[in-house]
Amino acid sequence: xxxxxxxxxxxxxxxxxxxxxxxxxxxxxxxxxxxxxxxxxxxxxxxxxxxxxxxxxxxxxxxxxxxxxxxxxxxxxxxxxxxxxxxxxxxxxxxxxxxxxxxxxxxx
Amino acid sequence: xxxxxxxxxxxxxxxxxxxxxxxxxxxxxxxxxxxxxxxxxxxxxxxxxxxxxxxxxxxxxxxxxxxxxxxxxxxxxxxxxxxxxxxxxxxxxxxxxxxxxxxxxxxxxxxxx
Numbered sequence: 001x002x003x004x005x006x007x008x009x010x011x012x013x014x015x016x017x018x019x020x021x022x023x024x025x026x027x028x029x030x031x032x033x034x035x036x037x038x039x040x041x042x043x044x045x046x047x048x049x050x051x052x053x054x055x056x057x058x059x060x061x062x063x064x065x066x067x068x069x070x071x072x073x074x075x076x077x078x079x080x081x082x083x084x085x086x087x088x089x090x091x092x093x094x095x096x097x098x099x100x101x102x103x104x105x106x107x108x
Numbered sequence: 109x110x111x112x113x114x115x116x117x118x119x120x121x122x123x124x125x126x127x128x129x130x131x132x133x134x135x136x137x138x139x140x141x142x143x144x145x146x147x148x149x150x151x152x153x154x155x156x157x158x159x160x161x162x163x164x165x166x167x168x169x170x171x172x173x174x175x176x177x178x179x180x181x182x183x184x185x186x187x188x189x190x191x192x193x194x195x196x197x198x199x200x201x202x203x204x205x206x207x208x209x210x211x212x213x214x215x216x217x218x219x220x221x
Contacts, residue, residue, distance in 0.1 A: 094139070094203075
């Protein structure tokens with residue numbers, strides 16, 4: 001069983017739709033990261049969470065430590081949001097265990 | 109304040125050659141992490157270094173791979189006698205402290221012919 005499970009694996013939506021990507025994990029963690037990987041391959045850190053909720057622009061990330069679950073939401077989605085979104089959990093203070101990623105395509 | 113800089117972006121090597129991948133962390137960051145992303149797979153932790161010290165190399169293959177982060181200069185990931193299975197994207201990240209967000213470089217794509 002993978003320690004970090006993301007769903008859905010692939011997601012296609014129309015511009016403007018509200019997007020939700022889920023992440024469940026099975027290990028005790030010190031933090032959870034959401035990252036974005038564009039087709040060119042570069043990785044951008046979006047959020048680092050240990051509790052509650054964080055918001056940055058149109059992106060919102062939430063985490064429920066008791067349920068070992070996190071969600072990434074995108075409001076008013078745009079084609080430039082098309083990318084792979086990766087959830088990674090941090091344990092032993094620094095080591096990241098990565099989910100397989102969610103490939104998001106936003107159509108104009 | 110420049111981000112994490114990795115070079116080269118693309119590296120082509122023939123089987124048996126050596127590959128040297130460089131990572132300059134963000135200014136003020138003394139913690140460096142290396143990850144490998146094999147084709148169609150997620151990232152996997154390789155090694156965690158602080159200045160002049162290897163803290164955790166549990167994700168590094170036991171042979172042919174080595175990493176260093178000298179007092180001066182970039183961190184280097186070195187792969188000796190490369191094989192086709194080493195073809196992957198290698199990402200470096202840095203952070204100012206252990207329990208803080210990691211900032212990623214653009215990666216080095218290694219192709220072994």
